[in-house]
Amino acid sequence: VRKPVQLVIGLALAGSVASVAWAQAVKPETAIKFRQGIMRAQLWNLGTMATMVKGAKPFDKDEFLRRATYLNELTVMAWEGYPPGSDQGAPNRAKPEIWKDPAKFTQLAEALQAATGKLAAAARTGTLDAVKGPFGDVAKACDNCHDDFRSK
Amino acid sequence: VRKPVQLVIGLALAGSVASVAWAQAVKPETAIKFRQGIMRAQLWNLGTMATMVKGAKPFDKDEFLRRATYLNELTVMAWEGYPPGSDQGAPNRAKPEIWKDPAKFTQLAEALQAATGKLAAAARTGTLDAVKGPFGDVAKACDNCHDDFRSK
Numbered sequence: 149v150r151k152p153v154q155l156v157i158g159l160a161l162a163g164s165v166a167s168v169a170w171a172q173a174v175k176p177e178t179a180i181k182f183r184q185g186i187m188r189a190q191l192w193n194l195g196t197m198a199t200m201v202k203g204a205k206p207f208d209k210d211e212f213l214r215r216a217t218y219l220n221e222l223t224v225m226a227w228e229g230y231p232p233g234s235d236q237g238a239p240n241r242a243k244p245e246i247w248k249d250p251a252k253f254t255q256l257a258e259a260l261q262a263a264t265g266k267l268a269a270a271a272r273t274g275t276l277d278a279v280k281g282p283f284g285d286v287a288k289a290c291d292n293c294h295d296d297f298r299s300k
Numbered sequence: 301v302r303k304p305v306q307l308v309i310g311l312a313l314a315g316s317v318a319s320v321a322w323a324q325a326v327k328p329e330t331a332i333k334f335r336q337g338i339m340r341a342q343l344w345n346l347g348t349m350a351t352m353v354k355g356a357k358p359f360d361k362d363e364f365l366r367r368a369t370y371l372n373e374l375t376v377m378a379w380e381g382y383p384p385g386s387d388q389g390a391p392n393r394a395k396p397e398i399w400k401d402p403a404k405f406t407q408l409a410e411a412l413q414a415a416t417g418k419l420a421a422a423a424r425t426g427t428l429d430a431v432k433g434p435f436g437d438v439a440k441a442c443d444n445c446h447d448d449f450r451s452k
Contacts, residue, residue, distance in 0.1 A: 153443050188333050192381075
């Protein structure tokens with residue numbers, strides 16, 4: 149994105165090429181980059197929580213709660229990043245099975261969402277002991293989906 | 301990230317190389333990719349809101365509120381993506397001025413945050429007329445910061 153945001157979203161030039169582009173369906177590339185961006189942000193927060201769970205960084209209950217909340221919010225946002233046809237369009241590792249077996253994908257997506265919700269709830273207790281189990285469950289839920297639906 | 305999330309965040313191998321890596325300071329590359337990911341997700345939501353503001357897609361008050369809320373949440377998360385030293389480390393367009401004039405950067409960051417908060421509040425009214433102005437203000441706030449702090 150090399151242009152001003154106002155131009156990209158078509159405010160500066162009503163009826164312009166830019167506004168026509170936005171009126172069309174979302175490009176697969178845009179969805180791919182969106183979902184990859186969300187996963188980057190999820191990992192950013194997971195990484196710092198991991199240092200606290202493992203004792204590599206002192207447990208800070210406020211920071212942990214903030215990151216667990218962010219992670220849960222990001223996970224809510226993530227799923228619209230997989231519209232049909234977005235298996236291709238930019239380099240990405242989503243397997244076609246996501247769109248061939250949507251029930252399974254949805255099941256694993258809901259499992260992650262439930263896990264991030266539980267982690268955020270546990271973080272509200274403010275204790276390291278309370279978050280250790282739920283944090284491990286979140287990491288497992290990430291991997292459960294990647295095992296089936298992400299290329300090696 | 302080519303490994304299971306549990307391995308990357310060092311849960312699978314306590315005391316392993318992975319866990320040592322996480323205990324160290326965040327790599328500039330990680331921060332750069334995090335903030336770029338957040339901006340991708342911001343633009344994803346801005347884009348759909350723009351189609352509704354411009355009438356290219358019918359105004360859906362529930363979707364608009366959801367996207368305005370997501371945008372505000374993402375904007376809250378964004379600012380930790382600029383630790384000192386993260387002007388380099390991966391391809392990115394952040395200017396060194398971000399770290400040379402942090403007061404100005406913070407001022408523009410707070411202006412965007414205020415604008416996304418006002419947009420989310422306006423979206424709660426459920427009317428297109430109420431969101432048009434606040435939406436334009438958000439787009440301007442994006443560009444105000446990019447003008448000063450993002451390379452062409």
